[in-house]
Amino acid sequence: MIQSFKLNVQRLGQKMPVYIFKVDDVLIDTGPYSMKNEVRTIFKELGVNEVIHTHHHEDHTGNSSWIDRFYSIPQWIHPLGVIPCTESTKLPLYRAVFWHNRPAFSPLPLEKRVFNTPEHSFEIVHTPGHAEDHIVLIDEERGICFSGDLYLFHSPTSNFSFESVPELIRSIDKTLQYSFQDMYCSHQGYLKNGRRLLERKRDYLVDLQDAVTKAHLEGQTPKEIRRHLLPKNKLFQYISLFENSPAHTVNSIIKEIS
Numbered sequence: 001m002i003q004s005f006k007l008n009v010q011r012l013g014q015k016m017p018v019y020i021f022k023v024d025d026v027l028i029d030t031g032p033y034s035m036k037n038e039v040r041t042i043f044k045e046l047g048v049n050e051v052i053h054t055h056h057h058e059d060h061t062g063n064s065s066w067i068d069r070f071y072s073i074p075q076w077i078h079p080l081g082v083i084p085c086t087e088s089t090k091l092p093l094y095r096a097v098f099w100h101n102r103p104a105f106s107p108l109p110l111e112k113r114v115f116n117t118p119e120h121s122f123e124i125v126h127t128p129g130h131a132e133d134h135i136v137l138i139d140e141e142r143g144i145c146f147s148g149d150l151y152l153f154h155s156p157t158s159n160f161s162f163e164s165v166p167e168l169i170r171s172i173d174k175t176l177q178y179s180f181q182d183m184y185c186s187h188q189g190y191l192k193n194g195r196r197l198l199e200r201k202r203d204y205l206v207d208l209q210d211a212v213t214k215a216h217l218e219g220q221t222p223k224e225i226r227r228h229l230l231p232k233n234k235l236f237q238y239i240s241l242f243e244n245s246p247a248h249t250v251n252s253i254i255k256e257i258s
């Protein structure tokens with residue numbers, strides 16, 4: 001059985017929903033620490049025997065330390081996420097306001113390729129680009145994919161400094177090799193025909209990559225490319241002190257050309 005829980009994070013007049021999911025007796029992600037009361041209430045009612053994290057970011061692992069302290073159940077993450085989780089985060093202010101810092105915890109390295117729950121068999125697919133330890137979980141028989149932060153929006157015009165557009169394209173292509181239709185996104189919840197949305201994002205990013213590459217080879221500077229192709233997203237750039245900016249989108253593409 002699959003259950004979705006929407007955590008309504010509201011700060012500074014902005015809404016940022018986060019979803020956590022329960023599949024049989026397994027919890028997928030633990031939400032941000034800023035929603036600890038909601039998550040603890042949900043968790044206590046659920047009967048969870050294991051936790052899988054889609055990646056180490058603070059809005060996906062915020063309550064894992066509390067689970068470690070009070071429940072002796074295994075909590076898994078891709079091997080590349082183990083070390084980042086053993087330290088508390090020191091977030092930039094705009095992220096701390098929404099999510100709060102994530103207390104340290106000790107996850108186990110998820111090394112198996114297939115993860116079974118009583119009613120599902122999931123392929124664990126490594127999908128870096130948003131985070132180096134990012135995974136998606138796909139049950140081909142049921143046609144579903146837990147996509148973490150791989151999807152989010154179909155046409156993003158800005159990226160975080162730690163993201164890579166070419167890597168995201170490769171990870172989306174890799175995911176689309178599996179057979180599924182419906183998707184469970186960590187910030188949009190259940191998306192019927194999520195596959196089509198993910199294809200749309202891939203097509204958008206490939207077009208963007210082609211346009212940036214062409215402009216770069218024609219001799220345009222990254223700043224010119226950004227102004228022509230990605231003129232929006234001013235506000236969030238400033239709020240994030242440029243940790244999120246179209247400059248990162250452009251630079252991550254150029255980096256792979258030269």
Ligand SMILES: [Zn+2]
Pocket residue numbers: 055057130131149
């Ligand atoms: Zn993330």
